[in-house]
Amino acid sequence: MAAFAPNSALVFSGRGATGARSLSSRSIAKPVAINDQSRARKVNVGVRAATGSIREQAGRRAPLEKSTLFNCKYVPFSGDQNEEYSIDDVIYRSKNGGLLDVQHDMEALAIYPPEYWKALFDERVGKTVWPYGSGVWSKKEWVLPGISDDDIVSMFEGNSNLFWADRYGREVLGMNDLWVKQCGNSHTGSFKDLGMTALVSQVNRMRKQGKPLAAVGCASTGDTSAALSAYAAAAGIPSIVFLPADKISLAQLVQPIANGSLVLSIDTDFDGCMRLIREVTAELPIYLANSLNSLRLEGQKTAAIEILQQFDWQVPDYVIIPGGNLGNVYAFFKGFKMCKDLGLVDKLPRMVVAQAHNANPLYRAYKTGFEKFEAIKAEPTFASAIQIGDPVSIDRAVYALKETNGIVEEATEEELMDAAAEADLTGMFNCPHTGVALAALKKLREAQTIGPSDKVVVVSTAHGLKFAQSKVAYHAGEIEGIVGKFANPPVEVKEDFGLVMDVLKERLVQ
Numbered sequence: 016m017a018a019f020a021p022n023s024a025l026v027f028s029g030r031g032a033t034g035a036r037s038l039s040s041r042s043i044a045k046p047v048a049i050n051d052q053s054r055a056r057k058v059n060v061g062v063r064a065a066t067g068s069i070r071e072q073a074g075r076r077a078p079l080e081k082s083t084l085f086n087c088k089y090v091p092f093s094g095d096q097n098e099e100y101s102i103d104d105v106i107y108r109s110k111n112g113g114l115l116d117v118q119h120d121m122e123a124l125a126i127y128p129p130e131y132w133k134a135l136f137d138e139r140v141g142k143t144v145w146p147y148g149s150g151v152w153s154k155k156e157w158v159l160p161g162i163s164d165d166d167i168v169s170m171f172e173g174n175s176n177l178f179w180a181d182r183y184g185r186e187v188l189g190m191n192d193l194w195v196k197q198c199g200n201s202h203t204g205s206f207k208d209l210g211m212t213a214l215v216s217q218v219n220r221m222r223k224q225g226k227p228l229a230a231v232g233c234a235s236t237g238d239t240s241a242a243l244s245a246y247a248a249a250a251g252i253p254s255i256v257f258l259p260a261d262k263i264s265l266a267q268l269v270q271p272i273a274n275g276s277l278v279l280s281i282d283t284d285f286d287g288c289m290r291l292i293r294e295v296t297a298e299l300p301i302y303l304a305n306s307l308n309s310l311r312l313e314g315q316k317t318a319a320i321e322i323l324q325q326f327d328w329q330v331p332d333y334v335i336i337p338g339g340n341l342g343n344v345y346a347f348f349k350g351f352k353m354c355k356d357l358g359l360v361d362k363l364p365r366m367v368v369a370q371a372h373n374a375n376p377l378y379r380a381y382k383t384g385f386e387k388f389e390a391i392k393a394e395p396t397f398a399s400a401i402q403i404g405d406p407v408s409i410d411r412a413v414y415a416l417k418e419t420n421g422i423v424e425e426a427t428e429e430e431l432m433d434a435a436a437e438a439d440l441t442g443m444f445n446c447p448h449t450g451v452a453l454a455a456l457k458k459l460r461e462a463q464t465i466g467p468s469d470k471v472v473v474v475s476t477a478h479g480l481k482f483a484q485s486k487v488a489y490h491a492g493e494i495e496g497i498v499g500k501f502a503n504p505p506v507e508v509k510e511d512f513g514l515v516m517d518v519l520k521e522r523l524v525q
């Protein structure tokens with residue numbers, strides 16, 4: 016029986032568009048405990064016949080895709096034991112309308128000792144062997160164990176840099192162990208690639224099985240649509256994206272256009288697009304690619320496993336994530352939790368979700384001690400990809416935060432733009448969403464919640480180049496109401512040696 020199951024869940028009474036919802040906890044079946052004794056027993060069984068080092072054993076056991084040992088299925092996120100679905104089913108919600116979760120057979124995974132998994136994952140890094148050269152598929156047994164390698168649609172996503180923010184940490188925040196996980200250094204420039212490779216691969220498999228899936232569709236603030244269109248195009252699957260008109264960056268907009276998606280620019284906000292795509296996917300054979308679909312989170316969770324791997328299985332004290340639709344915080348939590356449940360690490364980091372003040376429904380709920388959640392009308396923010404007022408994964412996020420003694424912080428437009436720009440001055444090139452997370456970190460440092468020696472990871476969710484327009488406006492001093500403390504506008508000079516020397520003397524000579 017599978018072991019990963021939330022042991023408590025929040026249930027909303029009613030789910031209207033806006034308006035207060037009360038949050039209540041209810042207990043559900045406990046996860047199957049994989050205690051040390053049972054692990055040891057299973058490990059003995061699993062490795063008794065094997066000889067040689069763990070690395071050699073790992074080598075002999077691969078490729079594991081031929082194995083039927085590992086498997087996963089959909090179960091209600093609430094933990095209801097009486098409902099489950101095959102991963103090959105087209106389903107996004109449980110019978111009562113609640114979220115689903117992908118549940119792995121943790122007892123089967125626990126047959127192998129932690130050292131086996133560490134060695135296996137390490138061994139696959141930096142290789143071109145299909146599909147394990149991908150940071151997601153290097154953890155295939157923990158993602159979608161049953162899928163054939165031939166069905167996988169991958170751009171070798173993941174394996175992103177864990178940037179040591181040495182100078183920013185030391186000089187700006189008085190910290191000595193600060194890291195930025197560069198999830199935006201990816202094929203389409205955001206962490207969405209991690210989830211989309213899992214989802215589109217599964218769609219590819221189901222279409223080959225004869226499932227009538229004519230296309231894949233999503234609502235998007237610009238990054239999900241970019242990832243979906245690229246992966247769908249790679250697989251030759253039609254894609255449809257619903258975008259809120261004039262609310263995403265030019266760089267984001269051109270991605271699905273270039274990749275041949277059917278792009279609908281709709282006169283509403285993201286929440287409006289989300290409502291429409293849910294209605295459309297209920298009517299037409301279009302597969303839903305938003306993170307409401309729990310398949311996406313299976314890919315995204317590998318970024319958390321990767322962080323632990325990059326730290327040689329040391330657990331950071333804090334992980335700070337910008338939050339919008341709120342799938343990613345749960346995906347990270349799940350990655351950390353699987354590592355803990357399977358014995359690769361012995362604790363979880365504290366999760367921090369950072370929201371823009373203009374789009375802060377989770378922050379507001381946090382301030383009530385998660386007593387109630389109210390969807391809001393999200394206002395425009397430079398962190399436009401998280402301009403979301405009615406996050407579909409609110410239950411998942413609250414669960415992850417409660418399980419890790421988590422924190423929610425917010426940032427104003429000035430705070431987020433300043434934080435991104437100040438960190439850029441130490442060699443990064445941050446998107447505004449990363450700015451939100453950096454601003455949250457700054458506040459938590461100022462409040463001494465985070466200490467100078469705490470090991471902290473800020474998750475950078477998109478590449479700064481996708482948001483060049485707002486960064487240019489910041490440096491040009493063109494943003495009303497924002498001083499631009501760290502603006503560094505270009506100096507315009509005529510083609511004249513003397514004038515050039517004047518500028519250099521003024522700027523360089525003290």
Ligand SMILES: Cc1ncc(COP(=O)(O)O)c(C=O)c1O
Pocket residue numbers: 205236238239306337338339340341342343344400401446448476477
């Ligand atoms: C760049 C960027 N950062 C953060 C987020 C927030 O992720 P989530 O919706 O999973 O909370 C999104 C999308 O929502 C995004 O595109």
Ligand SMILES: N[C@@H](CCOP(=O)(O)O)C(=O)O
Pocket residue numbers: 233234235236237238239240304305306307339340342400401
């Ligand atoms: N920022 C997202 C918003 C949708 O989130 P999803 O994870 O539910 O797809 C985007 O880029 O569209």
